[in-house]
Amino acid sequence: MLKKKEKQPSFTLVRKRVPYLFILPWIIGFLVFTLGPLGSSLIMSLFDWPITGEAKFIGLNNFTKMFTADPQFYDSLVITFKFAAIFVPLNLISALVLALLITQPVKGVKIFRTIFYLPAVVSGVAVSIIWGWIFNSEFGVLNYLLSLIGIEGPSWLIDPKWAIVTIVIASAWGVGTMMLIFYTDIKGIPPELYEAASIDGAGPLRQFFNITIPTITPTILFNVITSVIAALQQLTLVLLLTGGGPLKSTYFYGLFVYNNAFKHHQLGYASANAWFMFIIILILTMLIFKSSSTWVFYEAEMKKGGKK
Amino acid sequence: MKLSKMKLILLFTIALALLLSACNSTKSNSDEATEDGKVKIRFATWDVGNDVQLQQNLIDEFNAKNEKIKVVLEAYGGEYDTKITAGIGAKDAPDVMYMWNYPQYKDALEPLDSYIDKNGEEYKSDFYESLWNYNSVGGETLGLPVGYTTHVVYYNKDLFDEKGLEYPQAGWTWADLQETAKKLTNKDKKITGFAFPGKPDPYDFEMYLWGNGASYVDSDGKLKGNLNSTKSIETFSLFQDMLKDGYAITTEGSGDTEMKSGKVGMFINGAWYLSPLKEAGINYGVVEVPTFENGKSVSIVSSSGIAMSKDSKHKEAAFEFMKFWTGKEANKERIAFELPVLKSVVEEEKLQEDPVKGVFYSMLEQSEGYTPASFITENWSQVSENLGFVFEQIFNPSTRVDPKKALNEAVK
Amino acid sequence: MVAKKITSKIIIYILLIAGVVLSIAPFYWMIVGSTLPSGEIFRVPPKLLPGDYLAKNFQTLNESLGIAKIFWNSLFIALVYTLVSTLISAMAGYAFAKFKFKGKNVFFFIILCTLMIPSQVTLIPLFEMMVTFNWLNTYQAIILPTLASPFAIYLMRQNMKAIPDSIMEASRIDGAGELKIFFTVILPVTRPAMAAVGIFLFMSQWNSLLWPLITLNSKEMFTLPVALSSLIGMARIDYGQLMLGTTLSTIPIMIFFLLLQKHFISGILGGSVKE
Numbered sequence: 001m002l003k004k005k006e007k008q009p010s011f012t013l014v015r016k017r018v019p020y021l022f023i024l025p026w027i028i029g030f031l032v033f034t035l036g037p038l039g040s041s042l043i044m045s046l047f048d049w050p051i052t053g054e055a056k057f058i059g060l061n062n063f064t065k066m067f068t069a070d071p072q073f074y075d076s077l078v079i080t081f082k083f084a085a086i087f088v089p090l091n092l093i094s095a096l097v098l099a100l101l102i103t104q105p106v107k108g109v110k111i112f113r114t115i116f117y118l119p120a121v122v123s124g125v126a127v128s129i130i131w132g133w134i135f136n137s138e139f140g141v142l143n144y145l146l147s148l149i150g151i152e153g154p155s156w157l158i159d160p161k162w163a164i165v166t167i168v169i170a171s172a173w174g175v176g177t178m179m180l181i182f183y184t185d186i187k188g189i190p191p192e193l194y195e196a197a198s199i200d201g202a203g204p205l206r207q208f209f210n211i212t213i214p215t216i217t218p219t220i221l222f223n224v225i226t227s228v229i230a231a232l233q234q235l236t237l238v239l240l241l242t243g244g245g246p247l248k249s250t251y252f253y254g255l256f257v258y259n260n261a262f263k264h265h266q267l268g269y270a271s272a273n274a275w276f277m278f279i280i281i282l283i284l285t286m287l288i289f290k291s292s293s294t295w296v297f298y299e300a301e302m303k304k305g306g307k308k
Numbered sequence: 309m310k311l312s313k314m315k316l317i318l319l320f321t322i323a324l325a326l327l328l329s330a331c332n333s334t335k336s337n338s339d340e341a342t343e344d345g346k347v348k349i350r351f352a353t354w355d356v357g358n359d360v361q362l363q364q365n366l367i368d369e370f371n372a373k374n375e376k377i378k379v380v381l382e383a384y385g386g387e388y389d390t391k392i393t394a395g396i397g398a399k400d401a402p403d404v405m406y407m408w409n410y411p412q413y414k415d416a417l418e419p420l421d422s423y424i425d426k427n428g429e430e431y432k433s434d435f436y437e438s439l440w441n442y443n444s445v446g447g448e449t450l451g452l453p454v455g456y457t458t459h460v461v462y463y464n465k466d467l468f469d470e471k472g473l474e475y476p477q478a479g480w481t482w483a484d485l486q487e488t489a490k491k492l493t494n495k496d497k498k499i500t501g502f503a504f505p506g507k508p509d510p511y512d513f514e515m516y517l518w519g520n521g522a523s524y525v526d527s528d529g530k531l532k533g534n535l536n537s538t539k540s541i542e543t544f545s546l547f548q549d550m551l552k553d554g555y556a557i558t559t560e561g562s563g564d565t566e567m568k569s570g571k572v573g574m575f576i577n578g579a580w581y582l583s584p585l586k587e588a589g590i591n592y593g594v595v596e597v598p599t600f601e602n603g604k605s606v607s608i609v610s611s612s613g614i615a616m617s618k619d620s621k622h623k624e625a626a627f628e629f630m631k632f633w634t635g636k637e638a639n640k641e642r643i644a645f646e647l648p649v650l651k652s653v654v655e656e657e658k659l660q661e662d663p664v665k666g667v668f669y670s671m672l673e674q675s676e677g678y679t680p681a682s683f684i685t686e687n688w689s690q691v692s693e694n695l696g697f698v699f700e701q702i703f704n705p706s707t708r709v710d711p712k713k714a715l716n717e718a719v720k
Numbered sequence: 721m722v723a724k725k726i727t728s729k730i731i732i733y734i735l736l737i738a739g740v741v742l743s744i745a746p747f748y749w750m751i752v753g754s755t756l757p758s759g760e761i762f763r764v765p766p767k768l769l770p771g772d773y774l775a776k777n778f779q780t781l782n783e784s785l786g787i788a789k790i791f792w793n794s795l796f797i798a799l800v801y802t803l804v805s806t807l808i809s810a811m812a813g814y815a816f817a818k819f820k821f822k823g824k825n826v827f828f829f830i831i832l833c834t835l836m837i838p839s840q841v842t843l844i845p846l847f848e849m850m851v852t853f854n855w856l857n858t859y860q861a862i863i864l865p866t867l868a869s870p871f872a873i874y875l876m877r878q879n880m881k882a883i884p885d886s887i888m889e890a891s892r893i894d895g896a897g898e899l900k901i902f903f904t905v906i907l908p909v910t911r912p913a914m915a916a917v918g919i920f921l922f923m924s925q926w927n928s929l930l931w932p933l934i935t936l937n938s939k940e941m942f943t944l945p946v947a948l949s950s951l952i953g954m955a956r957i958d959y960g961q962l963m964l965g966t967t968l969s970t971i972p973i974m975i976f977f978l979l980l981q982k983h984f985i986s987g988i989l990g991g992s993v994k995e
Contacts, residue, residue: 029868385950588759
């Protein structure tokens with residue numbers, strides 16, 4: 001998925017301006033709607049910027065406040081990382097399991113594939129509303145079903161231990177996109193590889209670990225990065241489903257920023273918060289990329305070591 | 309090849325045409341005047357559902373009568389604060405907007421005293437006095453009262469009848485409520501006597517402290533010695549003990565869901581639930597909030613008013629509309645979903661004698677002279693968030709911190 | 721051996737069906753909820769079969785929201801956005817896949833970086849920009865800022881790479897201009913990829929909440945997610961209506977996906993999957 005070996009174009013282009021024309025719309029969009037606002041918000045982060053009244057330049061005070069005087073900053077950061085630590089592996093594994101299931105040679109897999117993907121087409125608002133009802137501890141369907149098999153379900157949205165689990169479950173419901181990406185990749189593995197392995201006497205489990213996993217490592221890398229980014233930015237669900245509670249157990253960083261801006265009216269401080277999140281994401285992504293050289297195998301290496 | 313080329317060009321043209329029409333077909337809000345030369349007043353409401361339609365009808369009425377002003381309703385619903393905040397921040401706030409949390413927005417609102425004075429003393433004194441309090445900050449009137457609700461006890465008559473219990477009467481005490489709740493509770497049928505929010509809104513909860521002679525803050529806005537006073541701790545303990553003894557439960561929301569299910573005997577809330585509970589088929593009655601020993605039956609007033617943006621370019625026209633919106637006719641038109649705030653209307657409609665609505669008015673009269681902490685504290689939104697967290701710690705079953713400890717911690 | 725094969729098939733089917741239940745059941749409750757009056761949604765035990773309150777819920781919801789207009793807003797915005805954004809990303813993707821030019825790697829690196837920008841960073845300045853342009857509460861305020869989608873460009877580039885250079889060279893020899901080559905040669909052969917990207921963009925716009933929530937003011941301009949979120953969080957939510965609103969916003973996008981899923985799946989990775 002990530003990187004296929006590039007073939008150099010066999011011609012040199014005379015008209016040098018052409019490619020720039022093709023990327024021009026993107027460049028305009030990027031400059032006006034991304035880079036501009038990005039810069040503005042960096043400037044805002046150096047100000048005490050209330051909703052009403054004059055903005056006041058305060059240097060790095062917003063950042064100092066964030067690091068030294070706001071315990072909620074650390075709490076939210078920790079909770080968000082905790083969420084990412086549960087969500088990312090769970091999501092990856094379930095996506096992979098589902099993808100493997102729908103690559104099995106059984107009847108009707110196409111229908112299953114479609115059904116598994118359906119939750120991923122639903123908006124975050126809809127997900128919050130639907131799961132809010134399912135998780136209601138008193139009147140929710142989930143606890144009712146659990147009670148039928150003799151389990152007393154927890155108070156999902158009241159008990160801080162479980163609330164984060166509800167967010168994980170509700171987010172993981174949309175695992176379909178990742179499943180599809182794995183699926184297309186697994187489907188792309190040449191069957192000869194498996195045939196050769198079977199002849200060598202490798203069972204399905206060994207085939208999975210020796211062929212499937214190494215081949216799809218670039219895709220795993222891609223999925224790890226996108227889901228880490230998504231997890232760290234999670235906002236819609238905590239805003240609409242739990243409101244950050246109970247006991248601030250789901251007061252994710254995204255909500256922290258959102259509330260500072262739109263509830264407490266501290267636009268400068270919120271900009272500083274948001275920029276910090278941006279930097280964290282950049283660093284994390286870079287670290288994951290760095291680590292990838294040890295566990296991601298690209299096509300070229302595969303061929304060298306392969307059986308072809 | 310030719311055919312697909314045609315198709316692509318067609319597709320591209322359609323896309324362009326659509327985009328262009330998008331740019332032309334919509335009008336921006338901030339347009340100074342409408343096509344017919346009227347002054348345009350933007351009016352923001354937080355209401356949802358049918359109420360918006362009722363408001364729109366009333367606005368249509370105003371627009372039809374008025375030759376110079378056209379009012380446009382903007383219904384923001386659940387994310388009202390976010391949108392107002394964004395609008396104010398961008399100097400693009402609606403001219404007139406529904407408002408309750410005046411301290412939070414005070415710098416963006418136009419003081420109305422001079423406008424009100426022009427209309428004479430009689431105009432002002434027709435509103436209930438305690439409501440002006442809730443629509444002013446620091447001595448300046450920032451809004452005209454539109455509606456209000458006090459909190460009352462809703463009780464499920466069917467559950468009372470089942471147990472052969474007398475319906476509660478005004479003047480009852482918290483001890484009475486506890487006694488009744490105990491009798492109503494039936495573990496086998498999953499019926500609980502009393503329910504209150506597990507994460508109460510600090511703004512609302514302060515009324516219980518008032519009833520017991522305490523408050524969150526003193527007139528300087530200091531929490532210490534007030535929030536953790538003996539009386540205050542006593543109040544929190546009263547609620548926590550009801551949970552511990554098992555005849556009260558905490559609710560995920562404000563408690564209406566639980567009440568609607570018919571499994572809860574009593575809960576305390578505002579007038580919002582009068583019709584939803586009826587629609588859910590609950591046979592209920594309402595009664596004043598119980599009193600503490602040597603205390604009073606006091607309620608917080610959740611007041612709604614309408615305020616004018618400081619940045620409005622048509623302040624006279626805006627006030628003209630505000631007067632209409634808070635006038636006698638409008639109060640009467642809204643009577644189905646809003647408690648009138650004009651004494652003359654209450655009198656004409658004999659609302660004080662109404663067995664349901666009358667309770668809200670007697671609570672209003674008893675609750676005069678209390679100022680919520682939100683009007684005193686400088687940064688209430690932050691304080692409120694912190695208080696809410698502390699209250700949750702006291703009531704949440706997984707923590708249930710001792711009130712004394714929690715409140716002493718909170719004032720540090 | 722045969723027995724083993726059958727058992728493994730049974731296990732696979734059990735897992736598949738478990739997956740189906742987990743995927744579908746929440747939708748089922750959503751639909752059941754939309755056919756019940758609020759009072760009946762909160763009953764113990766919960767109702768598991770549809771009621772007969774659907775028409776009434778629809779009527780009240782329609783009276784308060786104006787469903788047709790909200791649908792039109794969502795549809796129009798998503799459609800225009802999809803068409804223009806697909807074209808922009810196809811153009812950029814083509815340049816990145818098939819041309820060598822100065823700064824190419826830098827530009828591409830920037831695109832990857834923009835994937836990582838949290839939306840909250842740009843939210844407030846963007847909003848102020850919309851105010852300056854006098855664009856609040858307009859369609860273009862929703863459509864324009866995210867037109868250049870980095871993910872779409874990335875996908876297009878992956879797909880364009882699979883096109884053999886010989887096609888372009890042949891046209892160049894015939895004397896065709898670059899734009900003509902793009903529109904008449906490149907776009908037709910990348911139709912599956914464009915379809916996939918288009919579906920992806922359409923769904924993301926249809927479901928988008930935060931930005932429209934902040935820029936749209938009047939009920940007449942609301943998109944479905946904004947209208948839905950305006951129903952939550954207020955004192956008087958009517959759950960039946962809320963569930964119906966959710967159903968109405970969800971069903972069309974599901975149907976849309978079901979109809980086009982073939983293109984979506986075959987296009988998403990440059991046709992590497994043979995159906």
